[in-house]
Every structure is written in structure tokens, then in C-alpha cells.
Amino acid sequence: MTEADVDGWNRSEDVAHNQSLDRAVLTDGGEDVSGGSTADRGGSNSDASPSDAVLPDDLPASKDKFLVWLTECWQCGERTPVVWPKGGHLDGPIGGVLAEHDTPVERVYSKTMGKRVWGNVCQHCDSYQGNFFVQQEAVKLNPPSAECPECGEAHDWRPDQGMGGAFDQGWITCPEYGGEIPVSDPRQ
Ligand SMILES: [Zn+2]
Numbered sequence: 001m002t003e004a005d006v007d008g009w010n011r012s013e014d015v016a017h018n019q020s021l022d023r024a025v026l027t028d029g030g031e032d033v034s035g036g037s038t039a040d041r042g043g044s045n046s047d048a049s050p051s052d053a054v055l056p057d058d059l060p061a062s063k064d065k066f067l068v069w070l071t072e073c074w075q076c077g078e079r080t081p082v083v084w085p086k087g088g089h090l091d092g093p094i095g096g097v098l099a100e101h102d103t104p105v106e107r108v109y110s111k112t113m114g115k116r117v118w119g120n121v122c123q124h125c126d127s128y129q130g131n132f133f134v135q136q137e138a139v140k141l142n143p144p145s146a147e148c149p150e151c152g153e154a155h156d157w158r159p160d161q162g163m164g165g166a167f168d169q170g171w172i173t174c175p176e177y178g179g180e181i182p183v184s185d186p187r188q
């Protein structure tokens with residue numbers, strides 16, 4: 001018996017242990033989902049491409065124009081699908097179109113805005129998933145690119161997490177410059 005043999009044996013035991021943990025987690029998730037209203041949508045356990053399951057085929061717009069993902073509901077903590085138009089905003093005519101079809105989008109009252117808006121609601125508890133938060137997630141998933149004032153190339157843009165975000169201020173990271181550069185929202 002060499003030391004290497006012992007190490008190898010220990011490692012393989014660790015791997016087997018981790019795999020059984022993973023399986024246990026997956027099984028728990030499956031049971032959660034089947035208890036909810038997602039059972040008839042099928043495939044709700046897969047994060048890969050939920051857009052087909054969430055957006056109906058009769059939607060009068062290309063599914064490519066939308067981002068669809070699962071978010072964690074701030075109210076009940078369950079994972080629920082949300083929809084956001086790529087490079088746009090949900091609270092406009094497109095929100096009305098989505099709400100006419102079988103999507104998570106409904107007319108809701110936004111306390112932040114003090115008015116009714118088009119927004120995503122949780123399929124488990126019906127809570128409004130705030131447009132500001134959902135838009136932040138959409139930008140993370142599909143960042144717009146902005147022209148770099150240092151090198152002239154396009155880099156991924158992200159909104160400022162503080163006050164600047166409210167004024168369309170954000171940042172890009174330039175590898176050539178070696179740091180962050182403030183750039184205003186390229187979509188404005
Ligand atoms: Zn919820």
C-alpha cells in the first residue's frame with residue numbers, strides 16, 4: 001500500500017458520497033414541483049430552455065424576442081418562471097400582449113410605481129415579481145454591449161447597483177484598460 005493508493009481510495013469514496021447527495025437534492029426538488037401547479041407544463045425541473053414551456057405557441061411575436069427564466073419568488077421562496085422582452089421593458093404594449101396569452105404576465109399594482117403595471121406574478125402565491133428586480137436579472141442574463149471609450153471594442157454593460165442605476169448609469173469592464181469604466185445605458 002502506497003500513500004497514493006490510499007489517497008485515490010479516499011477520493012473515490014468522496015465522489016460516491018457527493019453523487020448520492022446530488023441525487024437526494026434532485027429528488028426533493030422533483031417532489032416540490034409535482035405538488036404545485038407546474039405539473040401540466042412538464043419539464044419545469046429543467047432550467048435549460050423553459051421558454052417553450054412558458055410562452056404559448058399562439059403568441060403573436062417571436063419567442064426569440066423574450067428572455068424566460070426561473071426566479072426565486074421574494075414572497076414564498078419557490079422558483080417561478082418570469083418573462084422579459086430582450087433590450088426592452090415589460091410595462092408597455094408588449095406586456096399587454098403577453099397578458100392576453102397564457103404567460104406569467106398580468107396587470108398588477110406596483111407599490112413602488114404607485115400605479116398599475118404589466119408584471120410577472122408567481123405561479124405559486126400570485127405575488128408580483130417587481131419589474132425593477134426582474135429587469136436587473138434580465139440584464140445579468142443578457143447584458144447589452146456598449147462601445148468602450150478606451151479600446152473601442154464592445155464590452156458587456158451592466159447597470160450601476162446604487163443610485164446611478166436610476167439615472168441609466170452603468171459600467172463596463174475593459175481588459176485593455178484593466179478596470180471598470182462608467183458608461184451610460186447603451187439602450188437609451
Ligand atoms: Zn411566490
Ligand SMILES: [Zn+2]
Pocket residue numbers: 148149150151152153155173174175176177
Ligand atoms: Zn475596452
